[in-house]
Amino acid sequence: MIVRAAVVPYPPLLVPELVVADLPEVRSVRRTCVAAAKLLAQGSRRWIAVAPGFGEVAADSVGTFQGFGVDVRVRLNPDTEGDLDPGLPLPVLIAAWLREQAHALRVSVHLVAPDASSAECRALAASIANETDDPVGLLVLGDGSPRHGDRAPSRPDERAPGFDETVHKALADADTEALLALDQQLAAELGAEGRAPWQVLAGLGGEWNCVKSDLLVPYGVAYHVAVWDPVLP
Incomplete structure (x- = not known):
């Protein structure tokens, strides 16, 4: 039973050890994401995460941010002694890192x-x-478009602001139909890999209330953060 859902991005800049210059924009994104994770943990300290990627992730996985410059190790489950998997995708590493920050x-x-x-x-x-009858939190990891303006790491696209404003409004309104209506082709062209995880959240159905919603666009990348609670009958 999902008792709360949190939407967060997964940039490496969330991890302080990976950041050379801890600028205000970086601290703002990190603070907002960690706050959302802590709200999720208040609902339940056992989480299910949805992230973009392929294949399966072992429940006892141990990962490292070595590929991003520093050997910061994280675990999905601190009670297991899994082998180090240096190939864990970035969203999985961030899910494990947020688990630690929120003490899930x-x-x-x-x-x-x-x-x-x-x-x-x-x-x-x-x-x-x-998956379970026990209370769990749902962590939804997904980035918006990296094509916002002159600071964008990818080629700027004038459609990016409108797309991410649509996502932001849907998350702020807890509008599942609006999320399900996001254009798959447009999202792909804009590099918004959060589209599929957001639609998994929306696919749960039911009614939700948005507890908080933020859109941050530092360095030309859209980062969506939101926390939803289900409307109980």
């Missing part, structure tokens, strides 16, 4: 292909909803 007990990760259709996202949502 453990997080299991489902990867959803960035090009998954809305129907496939709904199917994964149904599977997650039936």
